[in-house]
Amino acid sequence: MENILLQTKNLLKLKDSSSKTLEKTNNHRKKLKKLVKSIWVFNWFNSCGFTEVLPVVGSRWDMERFGLIPVSSPRQADCLIIAGYQTIKSIKVAKLIYEQMPAPKVVVSLGSCPVSGGMYWDSYNTIKKLSDYLPVDLNIPGCPPRPEAIFDGIHRLIQKVNS
Amino acid sequence: MEGLISKIKSKFGAEILKKEKNQIWMKINNKDLINICNFLKENGFDFFSCLSAIDILENNIIELVYHLWSQEKKTILNIKTEISREKPEINSISKIYTASQIHEREIHELFGVNFLGNSDLSELFLEDWSGPAPFLKDFDWREYVREKFYNKENENEKGYYN
Ligand code: SF4
Numbered sequence: 046m047e048n049i050l051l052q053t054k055n056l057l058k059l060k061d062s063s064s065k066t067l068e069k070t071n072n073h074r075k076k077l078k079k080l081v082k083s084i085w086v087f088n089w090f091n092s093c094g095f096t097e098v099l100p101v102v103g104s105r106w107d108m109e110r111f112g113l114i115p116v117s118s119p120r121q122a123d124c125l126i127i128a129g130y131q132t133i134k135s136i137k138v139a140k141l142i143y144e145q146m147p148a149p150k151v152v153v154s155l156g157s158c159p160v161s162g163g164m165y166w167d168s169y170n171t172i173k174k175l176s177d178y179l180p181v182d183l184n185i186p187g188c189p190p191r192p193e194a195i196f197d198g199i200h201r202l203i204q205k206v207n208s
Numbered sequence: 209m210e211g212l213i214s215k216i217k218s219k220f221g222a223e224i225l226k227k228e229k230n231q232i233w234m235k236i237n238n239k240d241l242i243n244i245c246n247f248l249k250e251n252g253f254d255f256f257s258c259l260s261a262i263d264i265l266e267n268n269i270i271e272l273v274y275h276l277w278s279q280e281k282k283t284i285l286n287i288k289t290e291i292s293r294e295k296p297e298i299n300s301i302s303k304i305y306t307a308s309q310i311h312e313r314e315i316h317e318l319f320g321v322n323f324l325g326n327s328d329l330s331e332l333f334l335e336d337w338s339g340p341a342p343f344l345k346d347f348d349w350r351e352y353v354r355e356k357f358y359n360k361e362n363e364n365e366k367g368y369y370n
Pocket of ligand 1: 092093094097128129130155156157158159163164187188189
């Protein structure tokens with residue numbers, strides 16, 4: 046077992062030195078790093094929240110270029126994106142999805158609704174603060190947030206993970 | 209069509225409120241509902257399209273409107289009937305029109321109307337609901353929300369109590 050580990054380590058080293066020519070500057074490498082890191086996201090949308098992330102999925106802002114890949118099962122996901130308000134019924138499912146995701150995992154919420162209830166602050170059937178129900182790592186505010194804001198948020202998330 | 213209308217009038221004492229091309233509004237006694245639905249289904253109105261409810265607080269009634277469609281006659285029939293707000297009860301038509309089951313379930317959830325004979329009146333959207341029927345006009349939803357979700361002592365939530 047140890048042997049195999051050593052071998053792979055050596056291999057990696059080799060790869061590193063051979064690809065040195067590719068790394069032009071430090072800056073360039075940093076940028077490339079961003080492209081390499083992929084976050085597999087599970088999307089849980091059930092409100093106007095869906096429109097919040099839709100442009101990011103489309104070709105204009107194409108999130109897959111930056112490694113954000115939507116997956117179809119929570120068991121493969123690193124990141125749970127909850128867009129918009131949750132009802133008392135749907136938050137139960139959101140919790141179930143969260144529990145099904147393997148650790149380490151992060152939760153990102155989009156929009157102002159998951160922070161304070163947003164424009165549904167006086168609705169009898171939506172929950173008001175998502176953080177009362179799930180450990181939210183990042184909230185991207187806006188109603189709905191711009192795609193730029195979403196990318197900025199994801200960038201911060203990657204930074205947080207790296208540090 | 210004219211023959212059918214006069215038959216309903218004479219047989220069940222229905223009152224025709226309004227007639228338009230392809231649309232008829234009528235008012236019936238809530239006790240006749242099952243008989244009328246049976247009669248209409250035999251006479252071409254075999255499609256149950258929708259059930260709506262209106263809470264009329266001033267008159268202390270809930271008005272139910274059954275929308276039936278006939279493909280053969282290309283006509284929609286809106287049957288209005290009233291039930292009291294104190295005892296909102298009416299016979300279910302789900303045995304006649306199967307599609308009405310889920311409509312009745314929804315109206316039961318939102319207006320608290322009890323449909324006698326419906327097989328399943330459990331919650332549809334409002335899981336764990338403890339308040340009164342939310343679509344009734346005398347339901348103070350803001351008060352309900354304040355009580356359920358907010359705390360007056362919380363500095364950030366004070367604004368909701370003005
Ligand atoms: S933040 Fe705005 S866009 Fe997003 S779910 Fe709430 S109301 Fe809809």
